[in-house]
Amino acid sequence: MTDEAREYRATALVLRGREYGEGHRLISLFTREEGKVSAVAKGITRPRARLAAALQHFTLGEVELARGRRYDVITGMRVHNPFYGLRRSVEAFAYASYFAELFDESLEERQPHPALFDLLVDALKSLSDGHAPDLTARYVEINLIAMLGYHPHLVQCAHCGTPLATRDAEGRAQWPTWLGFSAAQGGALCPTCLPTVPGARRIAAGTVQVAQRLLAKGSEGLESLPLSDRLRREIAVTFRDYLEYRLERRLLSTRFLRDWGDADETALVAGEPATR
Numbered sequence: 155m156t157d158e159a160r161e162y163r164a165t166a167l168v169l170r171g172r173e174y175g176e177g178h179r180l181i182s183l184f185t186r187e188e189g190k191v192s193a194v195a196k197g198i199t200r201p202r203a204r205l206a207a208a209l210q211h212f213t214l215g216e217v218e219l220a221r222g223r224r225y226d227v228i229t230g231m232r233v234h235n236p237f238y239g240l241r242r243s244v245e246a247f248a249y250a251s252y253f254a255e256l257f258d259e260s261l262e263e264r265q266p267h268p269a270l271f272d273l274l275v276d277a278l279k280s281l282s283d284g285h286a287p288d289l290t291a292r293y294v295e296i297n298l299i300a301m302l303g304y305h306p307h308l309v310q311c312a313h314c315g316t317p318l319a320t321r322d323a324e325g326r327a328q329w330p331t332w333l334g335f336s337a338a339q340g341g342a343l344c345p346t347c348l349p350t351v352p353g354a355r356r357i358a359a360g361t362v363q364v365a366q367r368l369l370a371k372g373s374e375g376l377e378s379l380p381l382s383d384r385l386r387r388e389i390a391v392t393f394r395d396y397l398e399y400r401l402e403r404r405l406l407s408t409r410f411l412r413d414w415g416d417a418d419e420t421a422l423v424a425g426e427p428a429t430r
């Protein structure tokens with residue numbers, strides 16, 4: 155094999171790292187070109203190791219790799235964006251850690267997914283710039299789930315196919331106060347199907363409208379959405395459940411995030427209507 159074939163570069167985000175053998179670290183990279191790549195950084199725990207500074211969590215850069223037998227070896231990293239803003243806020247750092255876990259768990263090794271890569275870069279930028287972490291998290295969760303192939307039903311009932319909103323004489327959408335949501339059915343339910351689907355939860359129509367908005371328009375202008383605290387929590391709980399159902403596991407960081415009131419289900423009082 156020639157040197158050219160053994161060495162390659164990729165645009166990468168550092169997701170996680172752990173001790174690996176003596177003085178080395180095994181780094182989980184999300185590369186735009188090759189998908190998730192686990193690679194070894196050698197001698198990185200030595201004081202003043204140059205690579206160590208470049209391979210901090212959530213750093214975006216151009217990584218140089220050499221193909222190895224078991225793991226590729228990281229030989230260099232040129233930093234494009236260290237997302238310093240994430241290190242200035244404990245809350246932003248916690249959310250970034252949650253995103254890293256979410257992606258690390260969702261991605262298969264060496265399965266390129268540029269759209270997911272761009273989503274994570276966009277989300278880290280948003281967090282680092284000080285935008286509302288919980289709304290950024292909802293943006294990430296809902297788009298991640300759709301990009302993984304589980305786009306939730308938000309226009310028609312996931313059970314019977316009836317449109318969730320009707321149109322008035324002027325063509326404006328008329329929403330019922332309450333709808334349902336079923337992770338197993340893959341989305342929102344009309345008021346008629348809600349009581350008939352086991353395990354369905356009752357949700358405000360606003361939750362569906364906000365989810366549609368997060369899928370359609372990206373992270374721009376999230377802050378200007380007129381959301382009550384209750385609706386924010388309901389969106390969090392609904393789509394976290396759906397994500398965990400699809401990933402078939404509980405996410406560890408979820409418990410950690412509850413310290414900030416994110417997706418705190420106990421705060422949802424049954425019967426109290428959510429208003430926008």
Ligand SMILES: [Zn+2]
Nearest residue numbers: 311314344347
């Ligand atoms: Zn229905």
